[in-house]
Amino acid sequence: MACSLPSITGFLNQDAALSYSGVVFNPIDGYTYLAKMQIGKSGEWLFTLPYTPLAGEGRLLYPFYIAAGHSLRLLGVDQAVGFTLLRLVSYFLLVLSIVRLTSSVFSENQNTASLGTILAAFGGGLGWVMLPFGKFGADFWISEAFPFLSGLANPHFPLALCLMTVIILIPNTGIRNWTSLILILTGIGLSVLSPFGFILTASILAGSWIWEKADGINTSIWPVIFFVISGVPYCVYQYWAVHSTPQLAAWTAQNLTPSPAAWDVFLTFSPWIGLIVVSWKEIFRLRKLRTVRHLVVWVILGLVFTLIPFNLQRRFMIGLSIPFTVLGLLALPFAAKKIRISIAKMQTICTSLVLITPILLVVMTTMAIATHNDMYYYKKGEKDVILWLSQQGDGRHLTMASGETGLLIPSLSRLRIVYGHPFETVNAEKALNTVEIFYEDKDMIGLESELSIIQENQVEWVMYGANEKELGSPAILKGQEPAFESNEVKVYDVRDLLP
Numbered sequence: 001m002a003c004s005l006p007s008i009t010g011f012l013n014q015d016a017a018l019s020y021s022g023v024v025f026n027p028i029d030g031y032t033y034l035a036k037m038q039i040g041k042s043g044e045w046l047f048t049l050p051y052t053p054l055a056g057e058g059r060l061l062y063p064f065y066i067a068a069g070h071s072l073r074l075l076g077v078d079q080a081v082g083f084t085l086l087r088l089v090s091y092f093l094l095v096l097s098i099v100r101l102t103s104s105v106f107s108e109n110q111n112t113a114s115l116g117t118i119l120a121a122f123g124g125g126l127g128w129v130m131l132p133f134g135k136f137g138a139d140f141w142i143s144e145a146f147p148f149l150s151g152l153a154n155p156h157f158p159l160a161l162c163l164m165t166v167i168i169l170i171p172n173t174g175i176r177n178w179t180s181l182i183l184i185l186t187g188i189g190l191s192v193l194s195p196f197g198f199i200l201t202a203s204i205l206a207g208s209w210i211w212e213k214a215d216g217i218n219t220s221i222w223p224v225i226f227f228v229i230s231g232v233p234y235c236v237y238q239y240w241a242v243h244s245t246p247q248l249a250a251w252t253a254q255n256l257t258p259s260p261a262a263w264d265v266f267l268t269f270s271p272w273i274g275l276i277v278v279s280w281k282e283i284f285r286l287r288k289l290r291t292v293r294h295l296v297v298w299v300i301l302g303l304v305f306t307l308i309p310f311n312l313q314r315r316f317m318i319g320l321s322i323p324f325t326v327l328g329l330l331a332l333p334f335a336a337k338k339i340r341i342s343i344a345k346m347q348t349i350c351t352s353l354v355l356i357t358p359i360l361l362v363v364m365t366t367m368a369i370a371t372h373n374d375m376y377y378y379k380k381g382e383k384d385v386i387l388w389l390s391q392q393g394d395g396r397h398l399t400m401a402s403g404e405t406g407l408l409i410p411s412l413s414r415l416r417i418v419y420g421h422p423f424e425t426v427n428a429e430k431a432l433n434t435v436e437i438f439y440e441d442k443d444m445i446g447l448e449s450e451l452s453i454i455q456e457n458q459v460e461w462v463m464y465g466a467n468e469k470e471l472g473s474p475a476i477l478k479g480q481e482p483a484f485e486s487n488e489v490k491v492y493d494v495r496d497l498l499p
Contacts, residue, residue: 019080021408
């Protein structure tokens with residue numbers, strides 16, 4: 001499977017000096033998932049910010065990753081292997097749900113159903129047309145919007161998309177034992193995995209029910225109620241948990257994920273969006289089919305919600321390529337007729353266009369991993385030092401390191417760091433500036449400023465390896481003996497550095 005190729009490459013390219021981390025797409029975010037798993041591996045259940053010196057009070061957030069960390073510890077499974085397996089299994093479940101969806105929509109044409117599965121599960125958009133201009137379309141980086149991209153990124157995106165797909169397939173025939181159980185479990189699961197996915201799905205169910213009422217279709221409100229009441233409690237708790245903790249509130253305030261520009265959205269979901277616009281009347285006539293109605297509402301609400309003016313609006317694009325692809329395939333015969341081209345030729349053209357982005361993504365990530373790009377691996381010296389430090393005292397000491405090393409430290413330990421992530425480190429710009437000032441080249445006159453940084457930030461250990469050397473040579477480390485050293489990566493006990 002193409003989704004596993006980058007990871008297989010990573011595990012096969014490990015050697016004595018490099019250990020594959022398990023991340024594939026967007027390593028900067030990938031390591032944060034590993035850091036959340038480390039919370040569970042350490043035996044804890046409450047989430048605190050791994051990338052912030054003063055993490056604040058713990059809250060029951062990200063239970064999916066924390067529970068995964070507990071499981072890996074109990075089973076004795078390597079974290080990189082566990083993360084990879086969890087990601088691939090989640091994506092496999094998503095593909096199965098897409099198979100069921102396309103079989104439902106294209107029940108009279110198995111060939112189209114199979115094509116729909118391939119394109120919905122593996123396809124992208126037309127963002128690749130921006131590459132000659134030095135830019136990436138949104139289908140290269142909004143991982144939650146595309147099943148294949150989500151499958152490369154992490155386990156919780158594809159699992160959330162799987163639950164969303166399952167929900168829109170449930171028939172609205174009132175409440176029966178099996179449907180009520182599925183609604184409750186998926187409601188809870190979606191609220192845990194993706195609160196935005198839960199809100200969007202609840203809105204899809206409610207919007208479809210209103211549409212059914214307006215069309216005079218015999219329908220029941222109870223499925224909507226069951227789903228909503230099962231997921232709302234944890235969504236409310238998440239909102240309270242984040243805003244009741246200063247550190248989490250500050251993190252959320254700087255975690256900006258605005259929607260892409262309108263032209264980028266158009267490219268991202270093309271060519272399907274064009275086919276749907278051209279054949280909207282024919283799609284509208286198919287609204288009596290419940291699944292089609294859900295897909296139409298999903299497209300409309302997904303696009304409308306991305307216009308809501310708040311800092312996380314892009315999150316509502318979750319899974320949008322699924323309804324766009326399926327509706328686009330429904331519209332394709334009508335569009336082909338209007339522009340006087342054969343259906344087979346139109347399918348070939350569209351298939352060729354939307355598979356370019358995922359092919360490029362697989363090639364780029366696999367090549368980066370195969371060539372031992374630093375972003376995907378732990379160097380032996382860094383890993384040895386981090387693991388040694390994590391065994392000192394309670395393993396929660398505050399450590400000074402470069403931004404590159406700081407990104408890795410929480411993914412391997414529960415050590416606290418001054419800076420490590422542009423969003424999950426509170427006051428990230430100030431923290432990064434502090435790190436850079438500390439490591440920049442200075443003569444002994446600069447010793448006073450370095451001592452001040454250590455004391456003001458209550459730093460307990462200082463790491464000094466290849467990443468830190470690129471920033472400079474702190475005066476405070478000159479002539480000092482490290483407490484531990486591995487492969488030219490050194491760590492100093494601040495107590496040995498203070499006058």
